[in-house]
Amino acid sequence: MNEEKRQFEEWAKLELMGHRVLYGxxxxxxxxxxxxxxxxxxxxxxxxxxxxxxxxxESVYGISPLTEELCRAVCEEARRGRPISEYDLxxxxxxxxxxxxxxxxxxxPEPPCGGLVPGDEEFEEPEELDDDDIPI
Numbered sequence: 001m002n003e004e005k006r007q008f009e010e011w012a013k014l015e016l017m018g019h020r021v022l023y024g025x026x027x028x029x030x031x032x033x034x035x036x037x038x039x040x041x042x043x044x045x046x047x048x049x050x051x052x053x054x055x056x057x058e059s060v061y062g063i064s065p066l067t068e069e070l071c072r073a074v075c076e077e078a079r080r081g082r083p084i085s086e087y088d089l090x091x092x093x094x095x096x097x098x099x100x101x102x103x104x105x106x107x108x109p110e111p112p113c114g115g116l117v118p119g120d121e122e123f124e125e126p127e128e129l130d131d132d133d134i135p136i
Contacts (some may be wrong), residue, residue, distance in 0.1 A: 011071045014039050015062040016055060023071045023078075026063060029054065037063075042075045066100050 009027040014020070014037070025040040044051025070093055127129040 009076075010065045011068045012066055013062075013071075013074075014055075014060065015064075017059050017061055022053075023066070023074045024050075025068075025071075042072050042136040064083065064101055066092055066097060070096055070100070 007028050009025070011024070012026045014022045014024070014026055022039055022041060024039045025043070026042075027036045027038045029036050031054065035057060037057055037060060038052060040055050041051040041053070043049070073093055
């Protein structure tokens, strides 16, 4: 069966190793047989045009899909030299960011032991096995 692979293409916040955070249009690209993530940052170059950069997926810490309007607003604030974090945004943009994140968030699978770790009241230590109980 011939299945067509869906290309990822979204406006998003791109978090990279080294505490770098970029906002823009994210897409998948293949260069020299290897997969890369492309980000087009609105107004990111010195002339005010879009800046395009490519990153290996291994350098990506996280991708948070956002609206185009929000990404463009964050980039505009950054061009003005203002620090950007969710808490620096105007209330309406911060609310839009949360709604977009909540709407697109994928439910994570249940961790082993129901997410309990040693020290939690409900956590039960695994039963000790004797050497005779271990199948060879």
